Amino acid sequence: xxxxxxxxxxxxxxxxxxxxxxxxxxxxxxPEAARLKGTIEGxxxxxxxxxxxxxxxxxxxxxxxxxxxxxxxxxxxxQHHVPATVxxxxxxxxxxxxxxxxxxxxxxxxxxxxxxxxTQVAAMTAMDVANASMYDGSTxxxxxxxxxTRVTRRKKVILSGGLHPHxxxxxxxxxxxxxxxxxxxxxxxxxxxxLADAVxxxxxxxxxxxxxxxxxxxxxxxxxxxxHDKGALLVSVFTEAVSxxxxxxxxxxxxxxxxxxxxxxxxxxxxxxxxxGLFACTQKLVRQMPGRLCGETEDADGKRGFVLTLSTREQxxxxxxxxxxxxxxxxxxxxxxxxxxxxxxxxxLEQMALLNxxxxxxxxxxxxxxxxxxxxxxxxxxxFAFRTPMDAEAVLAMLDEAGVVGGVRASRLFPDGHMGDxxxxxxxxxxxxxxxxxxxxxxxxxx
Amino acid sequence: MxxxxxxxxxxxxxxxxxxxxxxxxxxxxxxxxxxLIFEVGTPDTTGVDLPKPKNxxxxxxxxxxxxxTGLPGLSEPQAVRHYMRLSQKNYAIDLGLFPLGSCTMKHxxxxxxxxxxxxxxxxIHPLQPQAxxxxxxxxxxxxxxxxxxxxxxxxxxxxxxxxxxxxxxGMMAIRQALIARGEGETRKRVLVPASAHGTNPATAVQCxxxxxxxKANEIGRVNMEQLREKLQTSDDIAGIMLTNPxxxxxxxxxxxxxxxxxxxxxxxxxxxxxxxxxxxGRVRPGDLGVDAMHINLxxxxxxxxxxxxxxxxxxxxxxxxxxxxxxPFVVKDEDGVxxxxxxxxxxxxxxxxxxxxxxxxxGMFVRALTYILSHGAxxxxxxxxxxxxxxxxxxxxxxxVMTPAFDGYCMHEALFSDAFTAEGIETxxxxxxxxxxxxxxMTMYFPLVVHGAMLIEPTESESKAELDRFCDSLExxxxxxxxxxxxxxxxxxxxxxxxxxxxxxARKPVLKWVEPNADSVAAE
Numbered sequence: 001x002x003x004x005x006x007x008x009x010x011x012x013x014x015x016x017x018x019x020x021x022x023x024x025x026x027x028x029x030x031p032e033a034a035r036l037k038g039t040i041e042g043x044x045x046x047x048x049x050x051x052x053x054x055x056x057x058x059x060x061x062x063x064x065x066x067x068x069x070x071x072x073x074x075x076x077x078x079q080h081h082v083p084a085t086v087x088x089x090x091x092x093x094x095x096x097x098x099x100x101x102x103x104x105x106x107x108x109x110x111x112x113x114x115x116x117x118x119t120q121v122a123a124m125t126a127m128d129v130a131n132a133s134m135y136d137g138s139t140x141x142x143x144x145x146x147x148x149t150r151v152t153r154r155k156k157v158i159l160s161g162g163l164h165p166h167x168x169x170x171x172x173x174x175x176x177x178x179x180x181x182x183x184x185x186x187x188x189x190x191x192x193x194x195l196a197d198a199v200x201x202x203x204x205x206x207x208x209x210x211x212x213x214x215x216x217x218x219x220x221x222x223x224x225x226x227x228h229d230k231g232a233l234l235v236s237v238f239t240e241a242v243s244x245x246x247x248x249x250x251x252x253x254x255x256x257x258x259x260x261x262x263x264x265x266x267x268x269x270x271x272x273x274x275x276x277g278l279f280a281c282t283q284k285l286v287r288q289m290p291g292r293l294c295g296e297t298e299d300a301d302g303k304r305g306f307v308l309t310l311s312t313r314e315q316x317x318x319x320x321x322x323x324x325x326x327x328x329x330x331x332x333x334x335x336x337x338x339x340x341x342x343x344x345x346x347x348x349l350e351q352m353a354l355l356n357x358x359x360x361x362x363x364x365x366x367x368x369x370x371x372x373x374x375x376x377x378x379x380x381x382x383x384f385a386f387r388t389p390m391d392a393e394a395v396l397a398m399l400d401e402a403g404v405v406g407g408v409r410a411s412r413l414f415p416d417g418h419m420g421d422x423x424x425x426x427x428x429x430x431x432x433x434x435x436x437x438x439x440x441x442x443x444x445x446x447x
Numbered sequence: 448m449x450x451x452x453x454x455x456x457x458x459x460x461x462x463x464x465x466x467x468x469x470x471x472x473x474x475x476x477x478x479x480x481x482x483l484i485f486e487v488g489t490p491d492t493t494g495v496d497l498p499k500p501k502n503x504x505x506x507x508x509x510x511x512x513x514x515x516t517g518l519p520g521l522s523e524p525q526a527v528r529h530y531m532r533l534s535q536k537n538y539a540i541d542l543g544l545f546p547l548g549s550c551t552m553k554h555x556x557x558x559x560x561x562x563x564x565x566x567x568x569x570x571i572h573p574l575q576p577q578a579x580x581x582x583x584x585x586x587x588x589x590x591x592x593x594x595x596x597x598x599x600x601x602x603x604x605x606x607x608x609x610x611x612x613x614x615x616x617g618m619m620a621i622r623q624a625l626i627a628r629g630e631g632e633t634r635k636r637v638l639v640p641a642s643a644h645g646t647n648p649a650t651a652v653q654c655x656x657x658x659x660x661x662k663a664n665e666i667g668r669v670n671m672e673q674l675r676e677k678l679q680t681s682d683d684i685a686g687i688m689l690t691n692p693x694x695x696x697x698x699x700x701x702x703x704x705x706x707x708x709x710x711x712x713x714x715x716x717x718x719x720x721x722x723x724x725x726x727x728g729r730v731r732p733g734d735l736g737v738d739a740m741h742i743n744l745x746x747x748x749x750x751x752x753x754x755x756x757x758x759x760x761x762x763x764x765x766x767x768x769x770x771x772x773x774x775p776f777v778v779k780d781e782d783g784v785x786x787x788x789x790x791x792x793x794x795x796x797x798x799x800x801x802x803x804x805x806x807x808x809x810g811m812f813v814r815a816l817t818y819i820l821s822h823g824a825x826x827x828x829x830x831x832x833x834x835x836x837x838x839x840x841x842x843x844x845x846x847x848v849m850t851p852a853f854d855g856y857c858m859h860e861a862l863f864s865d866a867f868t869a870e871g872i873e874t875x876x877x878x879x880x881x882x883x884x885x886x887x888x889m890t891m892y893f894p895l896v897v898h899g900a901m902l903i904e905p906t907e908s909e910s911k912a913e914l915d916r917f918c919d920s921l922e923x924x925x926x927x928x929x930x931x932x933x934x935x936x937x938x939x940x941x942x943x944x945x946x947x948x949x950x951x952x953a954r955k956p957v958l959k960w961v962e963p964n965a966d967s968v969a970a971e
Contacts, residue, residue, distance in 0.1 A: 001826045005910035008834050014836055014911060015847065018856075026839060026856045027729055029698035034734040043596060046823035048556050055819060059589075060527075060567025061821045062582025064575070073572040076804055083495055087564075089881040090753075094534035094543035097555050100755035102547075102889055104949075105879070105942040109537035110754035113530070116484050119959035123516045129958045135608035135757070138804035166804035173800035177619060177654045210510070219508040248510050260554050261804075272573030274757030274807025286956065292755065297952035300937070300945035303646035309835040313613070315479045316893075322657045325649035328609040328745065332753025339530060344485050345520020348493035354500035361506050374639055380510030395453065400576055408574045415790050433508055 001046050009159030010211065025310050026372045066269055070435035073361070074383040074426025075213060075413065076123075076137070076239045077272065078166050078264045080352075081430055082340060082368045086384065088268050089339045090332050100292070100331070104307040105299070110331065111306035114294040117338040124244040124250025124349070125258040127280035132308075133293040133334040134277030137261030139238055141167045141207065142174040142278065143290045143324055144235045144257045149180055150323065151256075151288050152232060156202045157182045161188035163213030164239055165413045171207065171442065180204070189385060190378050192218040195234075202262035203230060205257070209237040210247065213425065214376065215360075215383035217247050224254030233257060241265050241278065241337075242428075243381045245346075250280070257281045265344075266336030276333035287313065289322030352429055356382035359427035359436075361408030368442040372447050383426035385410060389447055392423045403440035452618040478943060481532040485960045488519025493496040494526050515823025536943040537754070538887045544917050545911055548860040548890035548902025549644070549694055551724050551746035552836075556821065559750065559814035568813050573805035577787055583809065584777045585783035586843035590816045591777070594742060594761055597721075599733025602769035604762045605776065606807035609723060613760025614688070616773060616802060620739055620764055621686050621715045622654050623771035623799035634713065638677060638687040640669055642695055642894040647688045647719060656685055663896045667695040667853040667862075669705060676750070681712035686738070690719035692726065694894040695852060696838065696860035696902065706736025710929025715739065715768065723747045724906075725835055725859035738765040744808070759811035770797040775806050833907035835861040836912060841903055848925040852897040859906070865899025869931030874899040877921075877928050879946060882939035884920035 004015075015022065027035065030394040039045070066079045072290075073079075090096060103281055110343030115131045121130035134140040157175050159168050159182065172182045185194050195206035207226050210218045210441045223235040236250035238260035250258030255388065262276040263269075281289060295309035344352060360382040367373050367386055377384035388395050392409035399406035405426030410417065427436070451457050473480030481487075488678030504511060538545070545552035563569060571580055587716065591603045604620075607613040609740040618637075621678060625631045635803040637656040639647050641663060647656045658704040659677060664670040669689065678684065687709050691699045706716045718732055718740040732740050740894040744750050752758075764772055787806065790796050822830060835858050842851060842861035851857075865874045878901070890902040905914060927935055939945065 001822065001829060003556060003822070003832055003836075004826070004829060004907055005913075006836070006907075010911040011833075014840045014941055018839050019838075020839070020856070021572045023836055026835045026858065027698070027726075028856070029691050029700040030726075030730045031700075031703045031735070034703070037503055038732065039828055040728060040731075041594060043593070044820070044825035046826035049821070052558065052817055052820045053562060055820065056586075056813065057567075059582040059586045060562075060565040062585065063567040063571045064579035065566035066572055067568035067570050068568060071572075071575075071936060072798075073575050075574055077573055078882060079570075079572070083523075085494075085527060087532075089527075089530045091560060092530070092534045094537040094539045094891065095530075095754055096536050096560075096751045097541045097552075098539040098754050098944045099545065099547055099552060099752045099887075103878070103882065104536040104947045105939050105944045106536070106882055106887065107754075108943055110537065112481075112483065112533050112536075115958075115960070119483075119485065120516075120518055122959050123518050126828055130512040132755070136804060139608065139612070139802075164804065166801060169801035170803055172621070173652070177622065179655055217507055219510050230603050244512070245516070246504065246512055247507065248512055252513055262850060267568045269572045270569055271809035272579065273803075273808040273811050274759075286958070293956070294960055295952040297948045299947045303942045303944060305947045307947050307949050307952045309949065309956055312953070315645035317645070318649075318654045319645045320648035320651040322645065322652075325611045325653050326609075327611045327646050328752075328756040328758035330757045331755030332751070333757055335754065339526065341518065342488070342521050342529065343494035343523065343526050345488065345493045346490055346516040348495045348497065348520055349516065349518070350494070351497050351500055351603070352495075352757065354502060354504070355497060357507065358500055358503050359502060364506065380506055380925075394569070396576060400579070405575055405579070412574065412789070421595035429560075429767055438726040439921070 017102055026105040031342045032272050038398045039308050051315050067176050070438045072407045072425040072427060072439060073405055075408045076166065076261065078240055078426060078428055079269060079430050080428050082266055082268065083343055084344060085340045090336050095335055096332065097229050101308060104305060104378040108305060110292050115306045116160055116296060117268060120338055121278050121280055122342045123346045124249065125280045126249040127258050128283040129286055130278065130280035131289055132290055132294050133330045135330060136273065137259065137274040138167045138170040140259035140277035140279045141237055142171040144259045145171050145175055145205060145207065147257065147288050147290060148233045148235060150203045151285060154202055154204035156183065157204055158183045158198050159185060159194060160192045160208040160214060161185040163207055163209045163237060164213040167237060168192060181253055183290050187414050189214040190216045192220060193222045199227050199230050199232050201230055203232040205233040205235050207235040207237060211240060211243055211381045214385040216377050217381055218380045219248055220253040227332040233429055235259060240382060242353050242356055245349035246357060247381050256285065262337045266340030267333050274330060274333050275339050276330040288323060291326050292329055359431040360384065363427045363436050366436050367443065370444045382428060385422050385424050387421050388423060394419055395446055398446045399442050404439050404442050406439060455880060464766060478535060483520060483530060483960050484519055484529060488521045489519055490519050492520040492522060494521050495934055512916055521542060529707055539573065543885060544905060544913055545887045546710055546889045546903045546905055547719060547887060548904040551904060551906060553749050553906040554908035555751040556818060559817045561812050562817050568809065571764055581785055586816060587777050588779060588785060590812050593819050594763060597727055597733030598740065598763045600763035601762040601766050601774055604764060604772045605758035606803055607741060608803055608808060609758030610741055610743040610758065610760045611646040611650060612717065613762040616762040617717045617739030617741060618650055618654040619799045620768040620771040624768055626683060634683055634685040636683045637685050640689060641746040642693055642720060642896045643690060644687060644694065644721060651688060662675060667697045668699050669701065671681040671701055674705065674708065676707055678712045684712045684714040685715055686715035688717045688719060690721060692722045692858040695865050696857040696862050697853065699857055720744060722859060725831055727831045729831055738768050744811050744815040748818045750811040750814040757808055757811060759808035761822045771799045773800060773802045774798050830907045837905040837907060837909055840914055841905055841918060845922060848922050860902055860904035862897060863901045864897045867925065868928040872928045872935055874901055876935040876938060877924055878922045879938040880935050881921065883941045886920065
């Protein structure tokens, strides 16, 4: 077995040193009735690389990859081009095969990149501080809601009608487990600021999204003001991190907490994970934040260095009083994010954001020109919703036959939302004029 | 003095005795100094060549960013150097033994990385039509089948994102089962041993439970007397969260009885599966009365730790808890088509809900399945046995100079207390001294039930020669610690950094780079 260095002679020699006859002695505490004899039945034995690769490749070949044709699916995960350098960096053994940087003297590589990551995320969201990442955007959103209840000592959380339904579900589940009330506003393409009317004196936070799940961009300042008037917080959510290069960021709208999905930068689609949750907040809330934080300090020689800090918030110190139970985060995905951002810089991010927006504008123009198509999203960044005269699922299936992956049917995300004829679609810098033409031509044919 | 073929000396006449000589660059030989990107990059630079945009922003409706991010960029060669130079300041399992107890730093096969990058896995969208991702769903189903078989459990929730998220999944399933029994409001007490990972009590509280701590007995297992006592009034018991093998590196010998007692009391048994790697193929948690257990794919099945994630925490569930599993999950229809159940209806009508966007850590699933198929049933069992053998070998080799926390054999990790050290020398000094010897330290001060704990987990990835080399180093440090050698307190001396001041970092946290002389938002 290629991964096991001990030879039978080593094992015998080691048992001898230990004074045991066989490894069975080490398992003496296992209840007799539960001890397994031999190997577990019905499972194959070890295989060489070639055989395993063959099997997995067969499974991979049954999937249609996004790059293999015109592809327009968004709604929380986005097809973007990631520079080759990024993948090379995250495959460096020193980053890939190390642990959470508990021993800072021999983890400055990881720690410095986390410090840079935190600085980048804070600047992109226009917030004071950011943590070293969460699992993904949806769990970051849930953690933000819990944090708001902690900060305000209130028990009500209000979700906008444009919040990604998966984010809403994850948040609802976590909040209700802890006895908090969750108010979900009705699904709405363009009504994020309904939060301003819904907030009351019992509200811990209102959670709005821009661009929202229908692609609508909204200045949430009005919701922020209304929330602050009532002593509540605004949690501002995004699922498309590239939008931060162009669209009003959470910090410019008065958000207290900004959370979002960082997959778009540095990370592939990966069928939904692993991704990287971004989490930022105002300075005064820092000590209520969940997750790891990296901070600057000095070593015994007075040299600048970085360490994990404020760990008294965390489960390994505070146990049942911790701000969250999170331990492992998304370190390597955060590295991919920060490496891609380092290549882009602020200028590159803005350029990439513009290209995304322009591709979506071109797509909207092309689809809008088709009789029967109605673009529903009034203001958007790189994705929008449109209505077709037919059932969306049927339309998408026919598009698929024409080689176009045309988007997500809204009813998959809003099963009770009476949106059977609505499609959500996205365009990015990967979208070519030919892709758009192919989409428009196929759709025109179908409806 | 030796000469080269030009007649020039190949070694200097004078070697300075002070090896800490300063350099102009701040670099030290191969160890290159590297500033922050904000110090080496400029805002006008970008290392990505993109087409020129036409600057159309019409459809934004004015919801446009007012102030740029001001973030610097680096050209590609600069960026590559930046990260390469930083990488050299990290220890990694690919460099050497990484004995961090409870964290399971084993070899990360590169085949796993290769296959996870196949476009058919890495470049598919979680919401594209299910007909176009049948291979992905089949892979999830195949991995799920392995996990169920290896644990002897009937169901598994695949979507939890990491170990603590898996704990959350299991405890939420328990909560939902209690609600279904009409006891959601009355059964709130969860028993957690003092030796548990911090995530256990934190998770219980997140699910709305109250934590009741049980002590360990003198042999490092659950104190059965106290457990029985706590169960005497049992109508408020929701369950127990127990790590097995436990964090002392020991198998809970009374586990079957513990499970029975909890079940008789009307509660459920959550098993923290962080240490499953010690027992794969030797015993199935399903045969021990477990109701729920998360499996850290990044530990037992070697998806890389990546400097702190991503993890993946599929959670196996018993018959009693299976109906409450979170959405989404994969089912195989009679016609052989794989289907995602995403809504809480039909098969999922009793589900406790959705934990996360999309379907879990696919990238980790590919790596874990690759690892599992490479090992097979025989290799997985052998890996567990070798991990346990290696830990016992270390314990045997060091027990004369260090103090084992408990008598007898250990499982996959060897636990020592600091009883052998001279006054003034602490666990941290031993740990930091290991750095100078070229090793990552062991887990220190955990579990909390052992004074100055040192928890050493070598894993199956180490050869006997590596173990001997490590033991020689640690043995020497331990002797010096016993003798009260004060130089240990200054360690590390040879790492990229000397000991870092964590107190200073926490007192006035500086959590991001701020331009010198700019309006300071330095933290309070």
